Amino acid sequence: MLPTPELDDRHFEDLVEDAKRLIRQRCPEWSDDSPSDPGITLVEAFAYMMEQMISRLNHVPDRLYAKFLDLIGLRMLPPVAARTDITFWATTPVTGAPLTVHEGTTVATMRTDEDTLITFRTDDDVSMVASELVAVLTRAAGDAGDRVHEYQPGHGLAAPFGAFTRVPQPEDELVLGLRQPAQSCAVRVEFDGRVDGVGVAPQSPPLAWEAWTGDGWAPCDVSDDTTGGLNRSGHMVVHVPAAHTTSVRSGVAAAWLRVRILPTDGLAPAYATSPVVHGLGVATVGATVSGTHAELLEPEVIGEAEGVPGQRMPLPHRPVLLSYGEPVVETADSAQAQDWKVWKRVEEFASSGPEDRHFALDPVAGEVLFGPAVREPDGTMRRYGATPGAGALVRIRDLALGGGSVGNVPAGALRSLTSSIPFVAAVENRGPARGGADGESLAEALARGPLMLRSSRRAVTAEDFETLTMAAAPELARVRCLPAADVPAGVRVLVVPSAAGGRGLRLHHLIPADETLRRVARQLDATRLVGTSVMIEPPxxxxxxxxxxxxxxxxxxxxxxxxxxxxxxxxxxxxxxxxxxxxxxxxxxxxxxxxxxxxxxxxxxxxxxxxxxxxxxxxxxxxxxxxxxxxxxxxxxxxxxxxxxxxxxxxxx
Known part of the structure; x- marks a missing residue:
């Protein structure tokens, strides 16, 4: 036989004892609780009937639980896709025309006998543009002006010079000017120098690479440094941010990169003398773009409309990924029709009029829902949303699948191109993917249902804030709401994003994405009480x-x-x-x-x-x-x- 779920594990004796305990608390004058007392006989009769009801309730199948949740308007949360930055490496340094990797390019983990293939899709186009060095400057800490070093493209430096002051100080700078911005590119900086900059730890030199963005200097990642902190000839691969731009400095118009000396805590070694630069060069060797653990399906016909309100149409795939793209439903009178009518997705039909082409999507059940018709008290029918005509073909496009915690792959896991790209030799994710979360289980939805009823979509108690935050951002692993002692009528909502835990967990993996914070802020701002200040931050x-x-x-x-x-x-x-x-x-x-x-x-x-x-x-x-x-x-x-x-x-x- 199938196991019986225990929604309520109380039995006849438990119910009778609970009733007697309440009698002693609230009716102390009722002193006789023996089975012969008529009142206790009634208690036992009601306990017997209650036990029968509990037994029947325990036999309610999961399918009906889901229907109960649907009646109160609760939708199970779909999976959320992990995201990471993906770096494409060129076969040779880029010269001439830019090399573009288009949006939708798919990369994957290496195929093995044990692990399933995990694919990511690039979110935007990214171009590798040719880099050329046109100017070299240095600036000493505290100086207002730069020292310009003569440099001719194709010929190099006119004379060697010290990268920093004779005794290097924090905030000393070596500045490189590129002919054009290297937005989102990986730029290899070739360094030819004499070993005079002794004193620093080669594996962690006190140097910071930065790029000028127009609003200030933005940090750059360095994935490879064979110079040991400018202590020997070699190269560094600097990953330039997307906001890199051109500006005028010391009379030279260029896109600027700089390396500056960081202050040390007194324990780490500092530079004893400055490295001497004999030669410099730059070349673009790669580009970085964000990618998502998702698969975008081709447009697909999902059925014919019946011409009645409230029709539900199943999708061929489920669950659907709503955190990537926006699905669109289209209808046409026939397969040969060219004028497909576009329908817009809404969360609910409460604000939809009878002519609005709106549809709702249940991502977990995998269903498209059209607006219902409701009978008004005067007997008329009110339509919440338009209804496709009878026999009309219904298709859906921009439908994405994927997501889940399986997408939180570690750094270096994405190394396979699913299709060859001219002049691209390799691909990798230099950091781990994060943000992937599995869809909500039925048990989790059952636990959230009473909380949703209690909050009524209003953030009043700490539980309300936590429930509404998780509903707005399913990619969060944990949420905690605490009073803000330093802000009158304020609360702090502490959010912890999903990530791959264990040995590889680092602090930056636990910083929530800006988009997640904005989504939570919009939800709580619409549901908080007037006068309540809400601060959303990591712990x-x-x-x-x-x-x-x-x-x-x-x-x-x-x-x-x-x-x-x-x-x-x-x-x-x-x-x-x-x-x-x-x-x-x-x-x-x-x-x-x-x-x-x-x-x-x-x-x-x-x-x-x-x-x-x-x-x-x-x-x-x-x-x-x-x-x-x-x-x-x-x-x-x-x-x-x-x-x-x-x-x-x-x-x-």
């Missing part, structure tokens, strides 16, 4: 470093034990669902205790003895660590994030 993240020394069991691989311990620590000290004591993400404001960490490490397979466990608070932005402590206390708006755990494994003697 305050507190880094935690665990230093542990353990002894492995005999015949255990010490490297495997070390990795297992580190994985356990990353999985436990994780703000995302799956981490924390209850595997729902680390609770807001919950302290981290060294005793709990000790017990966690002791339970890792392969660990025999835990010799030492030490706990340190860390700043995940600066990397600065505090003193050893037995307990790290968190504020109510704080969550933890693992930061550079160190585990030493010793063999059992």
């Amino acid at each position: 305050l993240y507190r880094g935690v470093t665990v230093v542990a020394r353990v002894t492995a069991l005999r015949h255990s691989d010490m490297e495997e034990v070390r990795v297992a311990v580190e994985d356990a620590l990353h999985g436990y000290l994780d703000p995302l669902p799956g981490g924390g004591p209850g595997e729902r993400g680390w609770p807001f404001g919950r302290s981290v205790l060294v005793g709990e960490v000790f017990a966690l490490v002791q339970r890792v397979p392969g660990v025999d003895v835990v010799s030492d466990v030490r706990l340190f608070a860390a700043n995940p932005v600066t990397g600065e660590r505090g003193q050893e402590t037995a307990q790290i206390d968190l504020a109510p708006n704080s969550l933890v994030i693992s930061f550079d755990h160190q585990v030493r494994v010793e063999a059992r003697p």
Whole structure:
């Protein structure tokens, strides 16, 4: 037999005892609760009937639960697609005409026997434009003017010069002028220099590359630096932002890039002397564009209209991805007709008139819905939205599939072009994809239904704010609403985006996207009480470093034990669902205790003895660590994030 769900697990005895407890609280003069009392007999009779009703309710199938949710207007949330930046690399440096990668280009993960293929689609066109160096400047920290160094395109520098001042200081600049902006391009900067800039750490030099955007200097990523911080000849690949533009500096019109020295904290090594530049050159070798885990389908006929209001038409694919593009329904009298009429998607038909070509889309059930007709009190019929004529063909276009947490692939996972592109040699995602979230399950929708009824689409209580925020942005993994003590009548809505948790989780993965924040702000602004100030922001993240020394069991691989311990620590000290004591993400404001960490490490397979466990608070932005402590206390708006755990494994003697 099929298992019976337990919606209400109370039985006859539980109901009778509950009734007696309430009688003692509210009617203390009713002192006789023996079975012979007539009142108790009535209680038992009602308890018997209630038990029968509970038994019948427990047999209601899931299909009817979904109908109940539909009656109260609740729609299950569809999956959300992950997004990431995708870099295309050219076969050779670009010269002459731009090399364009068009919107809709698909890339994928490498195909294996175990993993399914995960494809991403580029959101826009991106062009690799040729780069040419036309000017070289330097500026010392505090100086108002630049020093212009003679440079001739095709001939190079007239004479060597110091990249910075003789004793380099923070904010010293080396500035390069390009003939035209290299928007969204990867520019390789060739550097020929003498090894005089000793003193810095080659793997993390105190340098920052930036591009001029018209509104100021924007940071640039550097994916490859073979110069060791300008300490030897080599090249650097600088990824220029899309807002790169031309301006006039020191009388030269160019698109400017600069590298400047960053201040150090006194612990990291600084430059002792300046690197000496003998030669410079630039070339475009790639371009970067955003991509989405989605598949856009071709226009497809989904059926014929019956000419009646409220018709539902199933889609051939489900669930539908609504976070990518906007589906459009079109109707025509016949397949040969050229004048397809366009219908617009709406969330509900309450504001639709009888002539409005509107439709609704249930992304989870995979259905197109046309407006209903409702009988008014005077007996007339009112149409909420137009109705396609009988026999009209109905097709849908710009329909996207995909999404889900499976799209949160790590950095470097997208390496395959699904179709060859001339003069493009390779593709990669330099950062992990984030924002992908699975569609809402029936159990989650059942839990959200009472909250939606209680809030009535108005944000009053903390639960209301959290429910409406999740409905507006399903890509969020967690939401917490707290009062804002520093703002009168204010609340803080703390949002945590979906990301791939565990060892690869970094602080920037937990920063919500601007589009997500705007969508949540629009929802809460329309539903908040007048006078309520709402601040939407990420939580305050507190880094935690665990230093542990353990002894492995005999015949255990010490490297495997070390990795297992580190994985356990990353999985436990994780703000995302799956981490924390209850595997729902680390609770807001919950302290981290060294005793709990000790017990966690002791339970890792392969660990025999835990010799030492030490706990340190860390700043995940600066990397600065505090003193050893037995307990790290968190504020109510704080969550933890693992930061550079160190585990030493010793063999059992």
